Amino acid sequence: MSENHTDAPGQGVYLYAVTPGGEPPRDLRGVLDGPVRPLSHGGLVAHVSDVPLDRFGEEPLRRSLEDLDWVEGVARAHHRVVEALAAAGPTAPVRLVTVYTGEEQVRDLLDRRHDDFAEILSRVAGRREWGVKAYLRRQTPQPAPVPPATTTAGGDSPGMAYLRRKKENLRGREDLWRAAAERAEDLHAELGRFAVASLRHRPQDPQLSGRSEAMVLNGAYLVDPAREEEFAAVLGGFRDRFLDVELTGPWAPYSFTSVDLGAGRAGGVR
Amino acid sequence: MTPGGIPAYLPERQRDTSLAAGGRLPPERVALVDLLDRLLAGGVVITGDIVLSIADIDLVRISLRALLGSVRGTEPFDPLGRPDAENGRYRPRQEGERG
Numbered sequence: 001m002s003e004n005h006t007d008a009p010g011q012g013v014y015l016y017a018v019t020p021g022g023e024p025p026r027d028l029r030g031v032l033d034g035p036v037r038p039l040s041h042g043g044l045v046a047h048v049s050d051v052p053l054d055r056f057g058e059e060p061l062r063r064s065l066e067d068l069d070w071v072e073g074v075a076r077a078h079h080r081v082v083e084a085l086a087a088a089g090p091t092a093p094v095r096l097v098t099v100y101t102g103e104e105q106v107r108d109l110l111d112r113r114h115d116d117f118a119e120i121l122s123r124v125a126g127r128r129e130w131g132v133k134a135y136l137r138r139q140t141p142q143p144a145p146v147p148p149a150t151t152t153a154g155g156d157s158p159g160m161a162y163l164r165r166k167k168e169n170l171r172g173r174e175d176l177w178r179a180a181a182e183r184a185e186d187l188h189a190e191l192g193r194f195a196v197a198s199l200r201h202r203p204q205d206p207q208l209s210g211r212s213e214a215m216v217l218n219g220a221y222l223v224d225p226a227r228e229e230e231f232a233a234v235l236g237g238f239r240d241r242f243l244d245v246e247l248t249g250p251w252a253p254y255s256f257t258s259v260d261l262g263a264g265r266a267g268g269v270r
Numbered sequence: 271m272t273p274g275g276i277p278a279y280l281p282e283r284q285r286d287t288s289l290a291a292g293g294r295l296p297p298e299r300v301a302l303v304d305l306l307d308r309l310l311a312g313g314v315v316i317t318g319d320i321v322l323s324i325a326d327i328d329l330v331r332i333s334l335r336a337l338l339g340s341v342r343g344t345e346p347f348d349p350l351g352r353p354d355a356e357n358g359r360y361r362p363r364q365e366g367e368r369g
Contacts, residue, residue, distance in 0.1 A: 018314070072302050075309050079300065095313035109316060120314065131304060201307045208303040218307065248301070254308035 013100040014051045016081040017093045017252075018110070018117045021045050025084045031077045039103055041110040044117055047085060048106060056099050086252035090125040092117055093254050124253035127196060127222050130231065131248035133204070134187055134217035136180045137241060177214075180242055184217040187238045187245070194231040195221035197256050213244065220255035 014031050021043065028036035034049035054060060064070045078096055085091040100106050110117070156164065192198040203215035223231050232247070239245045 015316075071306075075302065075305050076300075078309060079305055093309075093313045095315050096309040098313075098316055113314075113316070117314070129308075131307075201311060204303050204307070208306070209301075210303075220308075220312075248304050251308060254312035257312060257314045 010053050011050045012053045012056050013048045013103055013106055014056065015094050015098045015100060015106060015109075016047045016049075016078060017085050017091050018121070019045045019047065019085055019089060019091050020118075020121050022089050025088055028081055028084055029077075030081045031074055033077075036081055039106050039110075041107040042114055044110045044114060046106045046110055047081060048100075048103070049081075051099060053099075053101075056097070061097065082252045082254075090121045091252055092120045092124065092257055093252050094257075120257050123197075124222065124256060127224055127253065128228075128250035129253045129255055130221050130223055130228075130250060132187070132191055132217065132219045132221065132235065133215060133246045133248070134184050134238070135211060135213035135244045135246075136176070136216055137244050138213050176242075180214075180216050183238065183243055187234070187243070188217055188219050190234045190238075191219060191221050191231060194227040194234065195223050197222040199255055201255070216243070220251075222253055222256045 014034070016030060016036065021040065022045075024038045024045065024047065028047070030036045030049040031051055032049075032055075034051065036047050036049045039046040039048055055064070075096060078093075082091060082093045086093075100109075188198065188200065198219060198221045201218040201220060203218050206212050209215065221231065235245050235247060
């Protein structure tokens with residue numbers, strides 16, 4: 001333990017997650033390969049490592065955040081720590097790059113936000129987050145067949161026929177979009193029936209996702225182990241010639257750490 | 271953007287029928303884009319005077335916007351934009367948060 005750790009000048013304390021206690025995983029390495037240590041206070045444990053403020057201060061950070069490689073490095077280090085903690089027990093991850101100037105501030109945080117963390121931890125305990133992404137298939141056939149170009153029904157000029165076909169295609173595409181969006185809604189609702197909470201992230205940018213198809217659902221679901229089979233069974237029913245459905249996870253409960261989560265109803269079935 | 275060029279969706283296809291048996295992907299195999307969804311829009315947001323101003327979401331948002339906007343050269347992508355909120359069950363900003 002490092003209760004006697006003295007805050008070195010120029011060092012910040014990077015916070016990864018808060019857990020209710022228990023034996024923390026050993027030899028965890030975090031951002032910049034710094035050793036992760038537990039800070040126990042008031043029945044909660046904050047998992048932190050030291051980072052130099054000349055790299056994690058506001059100004060250097062502003063520059064670093066424009067470097068996607070840097071962001072990826074920090075994100076993966078953060079994730080690695082959170083994963084190890086989540087594999088060991090209930091874990092409340094904090095937002096990427098949460099840095100304090102010293103341990104005393106972290107203990108103060110555990111004091112002030114004790115009840116919030118306790119609530120989050122009890123909500124996520126024993127549950128896992130799953131991600132479901134649905135894409136509109138690019139090869140999806142148009143709903144209405146396009147008449148051959150040589151047909152000039154109704155005495156249209158070739159130009160008129162062209163415009164009409166173009167309009168029909170456009171309408172077909174809009175219909176397709178609407179149908180896909182509805183189907184995604186249904187999928188989200190059906191998955192929500194087997195989840196204790198669910199939400200939709202924004203659709204991913206194709207530049208980052210590496211897939212050119214339009215994403216129509218980017219959902220996150222907090223699921224009890226007992227419902228995972230039923231949850232997974234939903235996916236097959238929605239994989240068809242319109243939608244491609246991907247599953248990611250299990251994740252630490254990143255998406256379900258808002259303290260007002262489920263405030264509207266118990267469970268968030270949707 | 272997937273590490274090692276392995277499409278993140280491939281391993282999951284066969285796992286649907288038995289999630290519990292699937293286990294976790296090694297952290298380095300997780301697609302960055304899925305990770306950023308969660309790390310930049312999820313996680314407990316801690317704010318207040320004691321934080322070294324880095325949980326400042328706007329800072330991250332603005333920087334990534336600039337980054338991704340410059341990558342694409344088109345309309346900037348906003349990974350931190352408010353997700354489709356469902357009856358307030360997801361709250362990107364918390365009480366007392368600066369911004």
